[in-house]
Amino acid sequence: MVQAYILIQTEVGKAADVASAIAAIPGVTQAEDVTGPYDVIVRAEARNVDELGKLVVAQIQAVEGITRTLTCPIVHI
Numbered sequence: 001m002v003q004a005y006i007l008i009q010t011e012v013g014k015a016a017d018v019a020s021a022i023a024a025i026p027g028v029t030q031a032e033d034v035t036g037p038y039d040v041i042v043r044a045e046a047r048n049v050d051e052l053g054k055l056v057v058a059q060i061q062a063v064e065g066i067t068r069t070l071t072c073p074i075v076h077i
Contacts, residue, residue, distance in 0.1 A: 001045055001046075001047065002045065002046050002047070002048055002049055002051075002052050002073060002074075003029075003043065003044070003045045003073070003074040004043070004044055004045075004052055004071050004072055004073040004074060005041060005042065005043055005071075005072045005074070006041070006042040006043075006044060006056060006060060006069055006070070006071050006072070007038040007040075007041055007069065007070040007071075007072065008022075008038060008039060008040040008041070008042065008060075008066055008068070008069050008070075009037075009038055009039055009066070009067045009068040009069075010039040010040060010065045010066055010067060011065050011066075011067060014039075014064075014065030015033035015034075015039035015040055016033050017065060018033070018039070018040050018063055018064075018065045018066055019031045019032060019033040019040045019042075021063045021064075022040065022042055022060055022063055025055070025059050025060065027044050027045060027046055027051075027055045027059075028042055028043070028044045028055075028060075029043045029044060029045055030042065030043040031043075038070075042060065044056075044060075049073070052071070052073070056069060056071050
């Protein structure tokens with residue numbers, strides 16, 4: 001299982017709508033609108049890195065109102 005945090009920038013005023021839409025996507029375990037340089041922080045999981053990439057590109061980035069994403073896979077050192 002691969003887990004990651006996805007940091008999202010949105011259009012002005014769209015953070016809550018984006019977080020709600022993303023929370024409904026299978027594989028997303030948490031989606032919160034926040035303050036700071038990013039507008040939404042998402043925690044997601046997938047079976048492998050390829051599926052995580054598909055989740056981000058095909059589903060999360062397709063949500064209206066997103067301008068940029070940064071995916072940070074979780075590592076256990």
